[in-house]
Amino acid sequence: MAAISVSNLTYAYNSFSPPSLVDINIALTPGSRTILIGANGAGKSTLLQLLAGKKLVGDAADVRIKDQDVFRNSPEGVTFLGTEWAMNPVVRGDIGVAEFLDSVGGYRHKERRDRLLDLLDVDLDWRMHKISDGERRRVQLCFGLMAPWDILLLDEVTVDLDVMVRDDLLKFLKADSEARGATILYATHIFDGLNDFPTHIAHMRFGTFVTLPTSWPLPDRSNALTTTISATTALYNIALQWLKADREYSRELERQGKKVPRGARKDDVRSLPSCG
Numbered sequence: 001m002a003a004i005s006v007s008n009l010t011y012a013y014n015s016f017s018p019p020s021l022v023d024i025n026i027a028l029t030p031g032s033r034t035i036l037i038g039a040n041g042a043g044k045s046t047l048l049q050l051l052a053g054k055k056l057v058g059d060a061a062d063v064r065i066k067d068q069d070v071f072r073n074s075p076e077g078v079t080f081l082g083t084e085w086a087m088n089p090v091v092r093g094d095i096g097v098a099e100f101l102d103s104v105g106g107y108r109h110k111e112r113r114d115r116l117l118d119l120l121d122v123d124l125d126w127r128m129h130k131i132s133d134g135e136r137r138r139v140q141l142c143f144g145l146m147a148p149w150d151i152l153l154l155d156e157v158t159v160d161l162d163v164m165v166r167d168d169l170l171k172f173l174k175a176d177s178e179a180r181g182a183t184i185l186y187a188t189h190i191f192d193g194l195n196d197f198p199t200h201i202a203h204m205r206f207g208t209f210v211t212l213p214t215s216w217p218l219p220d221r222s223n224a225l226t227t228t229i230s231a232t233t234a235l236y237n238i239a240l241q242w243l244k245a246d247r248e249y250s251r252e253l254e255r256q257g258k259k260v261p262r263g264a265r266k267d268d269v270r271s272l273p274s275c276g
């Protein structure tokens with residue numbers, strides 16, 4: 001049974017916009033850690049939010065976590081952490097971190113909470129309205145990760161962490177996923193220090209997958225861009241190649257007088273070279 005499975009998923013935010021996701025079909029195995037790579041607007045956040053059950057999809061789509069429909073059954077053990085959390089006025093209010101974490105059940109997971117407080121260097125005496133963006137992000141991660149999760153959906157939440165905290169956090173997530181067979185799907189633009197983290201990588205472009213989740217490191221071979229991708233190639237370089245290919249694709253469409261779509265037609269996308 002797949003940890004996450006998506007079939008026939010096409011999604012538009014409204015009836016007058018082109019779809020932001022087009023015919024998505026993926027299956028992620030339990031215990032896998034997949035990095036979602038794609039340019040701004042590729043559809044990463046939309047996909048993560050749909051998996052978190054935050055948006056309703058049409059009847060044709062089948063979106064499952066642990067074989068349960070994410071909308072109808074709300075599967076347990078799913079944690080979604082996105083960037084918008086820190087904007088919520090509630091978490092910018094005059095409340096202490098200790099009180100805040102207890103109000104969301106921290107006392108039930110004391111051991112994990114204390115480990116995360118230490119790892120993320122969070123002070124229980126901080127007041128939520130007086131801390132920096134990075135400090136607030138660390139509180140969010142402590143809040144989100146203290147209950148053991150089966151499925152973790154991460155949308156660029158390491159963006160304002162300092163390098164050391166980010167590195168410690170990635171090591172913690174990897175060890176936690178390995179120890180408990182838990183699954184991670186992580187959208188990011190920051191590839192420093194990420195080489196040893198994923199079991200799979202995937203490439204999205206204009207709302208669809210150009211490279212489905214593929215085992216990482218990639219096997220040695222040459223791709224259509226005549227650049228050799230080998231097991232030693234850093235994830236950063238792969239991401240750079242993929243995003244360059246995306247830009248070439250957009251330019252080619254423009255040369256052909258076609259408008260670059262926000263949610264591209266899948267035939268357009270799939271006719272382009274893929275590195276995966």
Ligand SMILES: Nc1ncnc2c1ncn2[C@@H]1O[C@H](COP(=O)(O)OP(=O)(O)OP(=O)(O)O)[C@@H](O)[C@H]1O
Nearest residue numbers: 013020038039040041042043044045046047262263
């Ligand atoms: N609330 C919204 N209403 C309408 N369209 C939206 C909305 N949010 C996103 N979109 C559109 O959906 C597409 C996918 O956006 P999404 O945020 O999923 O991309 P992303 O890959 O996460 O980008 P980024 O790397 O910038 O976070 C984009 O074309 C975007 O303009």
